[in-house]
């Protein structure tokens with residue numbers, strides 16, 4: 036979690052990320068039907084202007100990040116000099132040179148990335164550079180070996196009834212929309228959609244947009260890469276077009292929360308493009324960017340904030356005049372992740388600051404409809420919109436599995452290298468279980484002359500953005516990543532996702548492999564499966580989009596053992612690079628401390644005159660939350676905090692009872708659920724239904740609710756929780772009948788609520 040609360044110590048940066056969009060009136064012939072959307076568009080280039088991620092992050096006192104490539108280049112130069120001067124450099128270095136020579140040849144090859152294809156004749160001389168894996172297309176052997184049984188638990192009647200009481204009975208819009216034109220969207224939005232090349236809504240967009248326009252709460256799920264981002268941004272923008280634009284009416288009306296900064300940048304980019312022909316302003320609030328410039332941006336009350344939770348809370352607590360009191364829409368993208376333990380406290384803190392009358396929308400490819408999870412968000416009769424079979428892979432994805440036999444676990448690196456040297460040579464994301472491993476493999480790949488970057492939480496924001504950008508624009512072929520990159524990232528042209536190890540949870544697996552085969556394209560995932568991963572393999576196959584989309588890849592053992600030998604030879608070199616890196620880090624840290632000290636002396640008065648920033652948790656709580664989040668990144672997670680990461684077996688420990696470790700509330704809930712499941716206890720069931728109904732509040736935009744305000748009610752008393760209508764309702768009630776979805780009748784009292792509404796009507 037440290038990443039989300041990183042504080043910027045530079046004052047010099049004044050890069051404001053608010054994106055005011057044109058407020059010019061629409062010109063009809065500005066629509067160019069001949070326009071072809073450049074699908075290779077890069078959100079990072081768009082965002083940073085000229086593709087310079089350095090602009091994005093602070094230009095402060097921190098030293099430049101250490102580059103592994105620089106260290107390797109320096110070491111090579113040193114070795115070359117030694118050789119030139121006749122000093123014996125030892126066998127390790129010469130073997131590396133050989134490896135690099137091989138690589139150069141391989142790089143020149145015209146490579147077919149399909150697993151079935153053979154490589155060009157140039158590679159035939161070297162058995163290590165030939166793609167001759169046997170692909171078992173019917174996958175019989177593995178399927179039988181890991182014979183599947185249905186492990187998903189069927190819903191009990193009690194659970195079904197509970198869901199029926201909690202969710203809206205609707206399961207989607209009545210009309211099926213095959214075009215954006217039938218959705219009553221405004222011209223500026225339609226124009227932006229045309230510019231983006233979105234000619235037809237994806238299923239999740241067709242289902243979500245009409246429902247969200249009515250102001251209803253939504254819980255949505257659809258496979259990875261199916262356009263969920265636009266599904267929630269389009270209705271938000273459409274509704275915002277009808278906001279109050281009068282003097283002093285500027286207000287922050289929407290917050291979109293995402294779990295990582297990279298995803299926030301991407302979402303901001305999509306929002307900015309869709310809002311290009313409107314006057315709606317968006318603002319990016321994430322860790323790693325200048326707090327000061329964000330404060331300035333927030334003071335202008337942007338309409339939409341796209342944020343990571345930590346930095347948003349920082350502003351709620353520390354930025355004077357910033358509140359979420361005027362919020363109308365709260366969106367959680369990757370909602371199952373946001374509802375998991377790692378974000379629980381932060382999410383609760385944010386929800387507490389939002390008006391209860393807001394519209395809430397939750398989306399994820401692995402969305403849960405577990406009422407226990409969703410009650411945290413105090414949803415109001417949410418509509419369930421699940422357009423794909425729950426938890427499935429994208430249709431264009433072919434899943435391959437490579438078996439790692441018992442006792443051969445140490446060969447994973449050799450397998451990975453063999454796969455990347457021989458078959459999957461570019462546009463590959465490789466997921467590894469830890470930051471350390473990702474970094475080490477990156478060094479190995481670089482030593483082998485393969486163009487590679489890494490993306491994980493140990494890097495600075497600058498390094499993270501740079502790595503992503505280099506991978507996006509094709510400057511590097513491989514991206515070594517942890518689960519930081521597993522969710523939401525939309526990188527065009529990713530052909531292959533390789534899982535160095537099988538993730539602990541199905542959701543994690545689906546998100547990882549979902550980085551390819553996006554938006555109807557084809558892609559391939561290759562997962563190294565150990566003996567301990569059988570259960571997950573079964574689940575992955577079961578949740579695949581089709582039986583014919585699963586393959587068993589076999590890498591010839593002689594190839595693996597040759598690569599294992601080569602990697603063994605590289606060990607010393609890898610350690611040397613790590614050592615150099617460590618030294619450099621220490622040196623830079625010392626330089627930084629020195630600079631910090633100088634700054635303190637020079638600007639002491641100003642620094643101490645600043646009000647201390649506060650955080651909603653104590654230092655200890657924050658550390659615990661950080662540890663949980665870190666663990667979740669590395670081990671995987673399950674919404675609701677039921678961690679299922681592989682636990683080391685310890686027979687000496689006494690067996691814990693099934694309720695131990697749970698809070699009293701969680702324990703009680705679990706007991707009730709078990710009772711329900713066993714005997715269908717009607718009493719308990721009725722209580723659950725009653726409690727679910729109690730949370731229902733018919734105060735959404737399309738269902739205006741009469742309310743009386745006592746004449747002497749103070750402003751403070753009405754603040755946040757007492758509101759029954761958001762700014763949207765107020766704004767839209769002033770223009771009855773202007774939009775479809777506005778169902779306020781002339782006689783409804785809502786327009787006359789309070790002085791504001793009453794005055795403005797007509």
Ligand SMILES: Nc1ncnc2c1ncn2[C@@H]1O[C@H](COP(=O)(O)OP(=O)(O)OP(=O)(O)O)[C@@H](O)[C@H]1O
Pocket residue numbers: 232233234235236237240257258259260261262263264265399400522523524525549553554
């Ligand atoms: N209507 C559309 N027509 C064509 N392409 C679209 C449409 N909507 C979205 N896309 C494209 O689909 C791709 C995936 O979209 P997006 O990132 O929103 O998917 P997602 O469902 O949020 O994926 P994930 O679950 O991985 O977060 C993007 O490149 C986007 O430009």
